[in-house]
Amino acid sequence: MRRDTLRLLALLLPAGIFFAAFFLLPMVRLFLIGGSGKLGWSAYATIVTNANYFSSLVATLAVAAATTAATLVISGIAGVFLQRHRFPGNATLVAMLTFPLAFPGVVIGFMVIMLAGRQGLIGDITQMLGADKLVFAYSMAGLFTGYVYFSIPRIILTVMAATEKLDPKLEEAARSLGASPLRVVLDVIIPGLKPAFLSSGAICFATAVGAFGTAFTLATRINVLPMTIYTEFTLSANIAMAAALSFVLGAVTWAVLALARTAAGTSVAAAG
Numbered sequence: 379m380r381r382d383t384l385r386l387l388a389l390l391l392p393a394g395i396f397f398a399a400f401f402l403l404p405m406v407r408l409f410l411i412g413g414s415g416k417l418g419w420s421a422y423a424t425i426v427t428n429a430n431y432f433s434s435l436v437a438t439l440a441v442a443a444a445t446t447a448a449t450l451v452i453s454g455i456a457g458v459f460l461q462r463h464r465f466p467g468n469a470t471l472v473a474m475l476t477f478p479l480a481f482p483g484v485v486i487g488f489m490v491i492m493l494a495g496r497q498g499l500i501g502d503i504t505q506m507l508g509a510d511k512l513v514f515a516y517s518m519a520g521l522f523t524g525y526v527y528f529s530i531p532r533i534i535l536t537v538m539a540a541t542e543k544l545d546p547k548l549e550e551a552a553r554s555l556g557a558s559p560l561r562v563v564l565d566v567i568i569p570g571l572k573p574a575f576l577s578s579g580a581i582c583f584a585t586a587v588g589a590f591g592t593a594f595t596l597a598t599r600i601n602v603l604p605m606t607i608y609t610e611f612t613l614s615a616n617i618a619m620a621a622a623l624s625f626v627l628g629a630v631t632w633a634v635l636a637l638a639r640t641a642a643g644t645s646v647a648a649a650g
Contacts (some may be wrong), residue, residue, distance in 0.1 A: 422622050423458045427557050431606065431623065438603040439630070442586035443520055445525040453530050454575065457537030458567065459505040476531040477501040481529070481649075485590020490524045491598060516599050524592040530584065533639025538575035580638030603627050647648045 385595045413419040425431045441635040461474055478486065495515040504512040514520050544567065552562045568575075588606040597605055603623060 380442055389520050393478070405625070405628065408628070412618060412622030415616065417618070421619055422626065425623060425626055426488065426620070430581055430601075432572045434601050434603045435520065435626070437472050437601055438587055438627075441522055441525065441602065442583050442621050445529055445586040446583045448522075449529040449533050449582050450575055450579050452526070453533035453537055453578075454571070456530075457534045458541050458571075460534075461538045461541040469572075472534075475534055479531045481528065482522075483589055483593075485593025486524045486528050487592040489527070490520050492591070493634055494520055494523065513596050515594055518600060521593055523622040524596065525586045525589065528589075528592070529582045536574050536578035537571060540571050544570045574640050576638045580635050583634055587631050587634075588627060607635050 412421055416422055416526040417424055425435060456475065460468060481489075492498055493515065494513060496511075496513055498513065498515060501513050504510065515523075548570070549562050552566050555572050557565065588604060590608070593600055593602050593605050594608070604627070607620050607623045607627070610616045610623065
């Protein structure tokens with residue numbers, strides 16, 4: 379027994395060293411820097427009491443939550459359909475839907491500008507139809523569009539993998555008992571995919587909370603926490619406040635991921 383314990387410790391040691399070096403120590407250092415400024419440890423309370431910081435935090439969480447909800451709906455429907463229906467061009471369509479994984483945030487920001495910017499396609503179409511030129515790339519709506527675009531691949535692949543493990547006999551049994559297609563979706567498919575939705579949704583939320591490149595490209599009228607941190611660090615040279623904001627952002631993201639992991643469990647329900 380003692381030898382097995384030593385072997386287990388030997389196997390866990392590299393992971394422990396990696397965790398301490400690249401996560402624990404940097405987070406501790408960030409936390410200490412956050413309390414080293416003029417405001418001291420009250421800098422962490424300032425995030426809530428300062429109107430600008432608080433509105434930035436709320437806007438960040440709101441756009442991340444909206445992005446997660448929209449992406450789960452779009453990717454959930456598309457993922458189940460593409461996994462259950464094979465047709466010519468299926469693989470090509472899946473590849474196109476997952477292609478945004480190759481794009482950095484700045485590129486996605488420029489794509490949103492080309493779509494809904496001052497010279498964008500949507501504005502040209504609305505003008506052709508006789509309406510005012512529609513421009514929303516430089517607002518939270520533009521940021522939301524970009525976030526949904528690069529979040530779809532992260533969820534759709536997870537949904538497709540989870541759908542493949544669903545037992546089709548459960549759906550057949552529900553139909554044989556008189557369940558409508560809607561009831562099959564609500565009572566069989568969605569509960570079966572719940573762990574996949576929770577885990578991929580948490581990753582989507584965390585990615586949207588911390589995304590910087592897209593927000594930086596579209597930052598004319600956008601006030602989200604990554605941009606606030608950038609401003610505090612580069613323009614105001616307020617390193618302590620930037621560190622405090624970064625720590626809070628990291629803590630919120632970690633909490634969401636931990637809760638989702640706990641709720642999702644370790645297996646996919648209704649798997650065959």
